[in-house]
Amino acid sequence: MEGYIDALELTVIANVTLVLFSFFFMALVYVIRKSTDIRKRVRGQRSLSRNKEC
C-alpha cells in the first residue's frame, strides 16, 4: 500500500511540475516575443527618424 501512495505522490508532483513548466514556458516565449517586437519597432523608428533628418 505504501508503494501506491508513493507512486501517487510522485504522479501528482510530476504532473504539477509538467503543467507549471508548460505555463512558465508559454509565458517566457510571450515575453521574449514581445521584447523582440519592441526592439524591432524601436529600431524601425530610429531608422525612420534618421531618414527624416537626411
Next chain:
Amino acid sequence: MLDKLDQFFSSTGFAGLYWGNLVMLIVAGILIYLAIRKKYEPLLLIPIGFGVLLSNLPGTGLSENGGLLYYIGQGVHLAIFPPLIFLGIGAMTDFSPLIANPKTFLMGAGAQLGIFCALFMALAWGFPMNEAGSIGIIGGADGPTAIYTTIMLVPEKPEFVGIIAIAAYSYMALVPIIQPPIMRALTTKRERVIEMEDLRDVSRLELILFPIIVTVLVILLLPQVVPLIGMLMFGNILRECGVTERLSNTAANELINIVTIFLALVVGSEMAAERVLIPDTLKILFLGFLSFCFGTAGGVLVGKLLCWLTKGKVNPLIGAAGVSAVPMSARVVQVEGQKANHQNFLLMHAMGPNVAGVVGSAIVAGLLLAFLK
C-alpha cells in the same frame, strides 16, 4: 582419438549451446529481419540484433570482464552514452515549432500519462518501485532517456537495460501501427479535419535563448537530469548559434552515429538467454506497450482540451506526437490528418508536441530519479 574429438567438441561453442540460446538467436534474427525487410528503426535494431546474436553464442566471453563488449559496455553502465546521444539529438532538433506554438508543450506533458499508468500497473504486478519506474519510462518513447533512467534506477540488474531498450525501440518502430487506432478512437471526424494556421517565424534570438533558459530552469528544478537536458540543450545551442557549424555537424552526424553503434550493440549484448528468458520479460514488454498506448491517449486528450479551449483552432491529432518518438509520431499525425482532410498539413504543428515530449520525458525521468533512486 575419441578423447581428442571429445576434447575438441567441448572446446567449441556447440557444447555450451542450450535451448535458451537458440530462442535468443531466433529473436536476434527477427530483429535483424524487421530492420532490413520492414525498415523498423534499422539504425538501432541491426546493432541491437547483432549484439543479441553475439551474446548468445557460448564461449566467446565478449561481455565478460576483459571482453571487448565489457569495455564498450562501460559507456552504458557508467551512463556516458545516453547523454552523448542526447547531444546529437539536440544538434538535430529544431525547436522552432514548439517556440512558435508554446501551448503544444501541454500536449508533450499530457503524453507522459503512460509513464504513470505503467508505473501503477507494474507495482500491481509485483515489481519493486525502482523497477516499476524504469518500466514506466518506456512510455516516454525516448530510448536514451529510458536507458539512462534504467541504469540509474536498477543498477543491480544490467539485463533490465536491454529489455527496456528493446521494448522502447520496438514500440517506437511500431508507432505507425500502435497510434492510429487510439487517435481515431479518441477523436471525432470533425476534430480530425481541423486545419491549423501556419506557424509564425521564430527569431534567431528566441532560438538561442531557448536552450539556455531551459537548461537553467530544468537543472535548477531537477539537478538529477543534468546529463540529459544539459547535453540536449548544448547540442541545440551548437546548432542554433550559427557560429559552430563544424561542431554541430559532428554532434549531429559522426558522434551520434558512433555512439549509437556502441550503445545499441551493448544493449543487445545484455540480452543473454539466461537473464532474459524469464516471465518478467514478457510482463515488461506488455507494460511497455500499455505505457505507449496510454501516453498516446494522454496527448490526444490534452489536444482535445486545447481544441475546445481555442474553439477549434487546434487539431487534437497532434497531441499523439507528444510521446516523443521523433519524428515518427509526427509523421503518423500527418498521415492521419491527411486521411481525414487532404488539405491538412499537420507535420510542422505536430513537431511542437513531439519535441516537447523529449523535454517532458526528461523532466519525468528527473523526477523518477529524484524520488526513487
